[in-house]
Amino acid sequence: MNNSVLVVGSIAYDSVTTPSGIREHALGGSATYFSISASYFNQVSIVAVIGDDFLKKDLDLISRKGINTVDLQKVPGKTFRWKGSYNFGDLNQRETISTDLNVFADFKPILSTINQNVSCVFLANIDPELQLDVLEQMMIKPDISLLDSMNYWIDTKFESLEKVLKKINILILDVNEIKEFTSKTSVEEATKKIQETYGVEFIVVKNGEHGSTLWSNGLQFNAPPFKVTKIIDPTGAGDSFAGGFTGYLTKSGKIDLQTMKKAMIYGNTMGSFAVETFSIDRLLDLTNEEIENRAKNIMAKSSL
Numbered sequence: 001m002n003n004s005v006l007v008v009g010s011i012a013y014d015s016v017t018t019p020s021g022i023r024e025h026a027l028g029g030s031a032t033y034f035s036i037s038a039s040y041f042n043q044v045s046i047v048a049v050i051g052d053d054f055l056k057k058d059l060d061l062i063s064r065k066g067i068n069t070v071d072l073q074k075v076p077g078k079t080f081r082w083k084g085s086y087n088f089g090d091l092n093q094r095e096t097i098s099t100d101l102n103v104f105a106d107f108k109p110i111l112s113t114i115n116q117n118v119s120c121v122f123l124a125n126i127d128p129e130l131q132l133d134v135l136e137q138m139m140i141k142p143d144i145s146l147l148d149s150m151n152y153w154i155d156t157k158f159e160s161l162e163k164v165l166k167k168i169n170i171l172i173l174d175v176n177e178i179k180e181f182t183s184k185t186s187v188e189e190a191t192k193k194i195q196e197t198y199g200v201e202f203i204v205v206k207n208g209e210h211g212s213t214l215w216s217n218g219l220q221f222n223a224p225p226f227k228v229t230k231i232i233d234p235t236g237a238g239d240s241f242a243g244g245f246t247g248y249l250t251k252s253g254k255i256d257l258q259t260m261k262k263a264m265i266y267g268n269t270m271g272s273f274a275v276e277t278f279s280i281d282r283l284l285d286l287t288n289e290e291i292e293n294r295a296k297n298i299m300a301k302s303s304l
Contacts, residue, residue, distance in 0.1 A: 001140060002118045004043035004068070005250050007034045008109050008134045009124025009239075010080055011048045011072075016278060017085035020232045026279035027058050029080065030124035030148070033236035036283045037243025037270040038122075039065045040291060041251040045115050047071045047134070049107040051079040061284070070112050080104035084235075091234050092208055111137045120144040120250045122242060123168070128153055128160035135167050144255060146170040146246060148238070154181050165198040169255075172242055174206040191215040202260060204245065204267075206238055214264050216257065223264035224301040226272040226294055233278040237271045240283060244270030261304055269295045 009031030015024045031048045038044045045068035050059075052074065063069060081100040087093035109130060116139040123131040125148045135145065145168040153161055154177065161181075165171065171194065175187060184190040191203045195217065203215040211225040245267030252259045269291060276282045 001143075002114060003120075003250065003253075004045055004118055005038055005120045005122060005246055006045045006047065006111075006115050006118040006142075007031050007038070007122045007124055008047040008130070009034060009122075009126055010104055011046075011050050011054075012080040012082050012104075014235060014279065015081070015083040016233055016235055018091065018233050018278075019086070019088045020230070021278070023233070023278040025081075027061070028082070028235060028279060030126070030239045032062070032280060033239035033274060033283070034122060034124055034243040034246075035062070035067045036065055036280055037240040037274070038247035039067055039243075040270075040286065040288070041244070041247030041266070044068065044247075045071065045118065047109045047111065047115065049073040049075060049080075049103050051075065051077045051103045053077075054079050065284075068115075071110065071115055073107070073110070075103050078102040086234065091231055094234075109134050109137070113139075116140075118142060120146075120246065122146045122148070122246050123164065124148050124239065124242075125150050125153075128157045128164050131164045132160060132167075135164070144169065144246075144250065146172060146242070148172045148242060149177065149181075151177055151180055162198070165194070165200060169201040170204065171200045171202070172204045172206065172238075172245075174208070174238065178203070178205055187213070187215075188220075192218070204264065206241060208234075208237075211268055212241065212264055214260055216260070219257065221257075221261045221264065221303070223261070223268050224298055225268055226298050228272050228275055231275045234275050236274045236280065236283075240274035241267040241271035244268075261302075262299075265295050265298050265302065265304070266291075268298055 012029035014028035248266040
């Protein structure tokens with residue numbers, strides 16, 4: 001079995017407006033943030049699609065981080081583009097101005113033999129039917145299968161999402177998403193329903209600047225946030241969290257509760273770095289010392 005991490009998701013060009021300014025056509029997408037974040041801990045393979053307008057410097061950047069691009073498809077057309085703005089009074093409030101799927105609209109993941117044998121798969125926030133297709137292409141069942149999703153898929157592809165849930169062991173959603181998915185008003189009730197209905201072993205609930213919470217069979221662990229002095233761009237925070245979480249988890253080689261708790265700390269660590277600049281800028285040149293120092297800061301405030 002190949003011990004690297006496989007991520008299937010989007011690569012995009014984002015145009016973002018926040019109280020700190022405007023960034024046009026910046027490299028983004030769930031697979032981008034995740035893979036760069038996770039690359040600090042483990043080898044990552046990326047499954048995504050780009051258009052023929054995708055810049056060579058951006059492809060070189062991905063490769064420079066040691067990310068395997070053997071299953072990155074390049075096809076005629078334009079790369080996925082997203083434009084959005086963040087509420088000047090509340091950065092948790094995001095308005096999507098435009099979404100141009102372009103080549104991503106016809107994306108069909110195709111896994112090479114090496115990626116059909118990985119021990120960990122992260123299914124980023126894409127159509128549940130594509131997520132299911134990826135799992136069905138695996139030659140062996142991965143030790144760790146993680147799923148991220150969003151309200152749009154909960155509203156439009158609920159039954160497909162249910163099928164994926166039955167095949168994974170770690171679910172990552174934010175507070176509002178998990179409540180909507182289960183029609184429950186409390187996170188505790190929501191996590192209990194998902195574990196009882198679908199058999200998901202671990203559930204990670206993201207709560208923005210308030211940190212994140214791990215739930216498993218009634219047990220709860222709150223991973224506190226790192227207080228960022230100034231949030232510049234929250235766009236990739238969740239995917240960067242997932243990258244740090246998954247990267248640490250797979251690097252450790254264990255899936256016990258204590259390791260999961262530490263993975264939460266590293267998830268919060270990487271998510272906090274991501275919001276300090278526009279796009280992926282802050283994630284590109286981190287040192288191990290910076291990552292460890294911030295993780296220790298968060299750990300000191302936790303119950304670990």
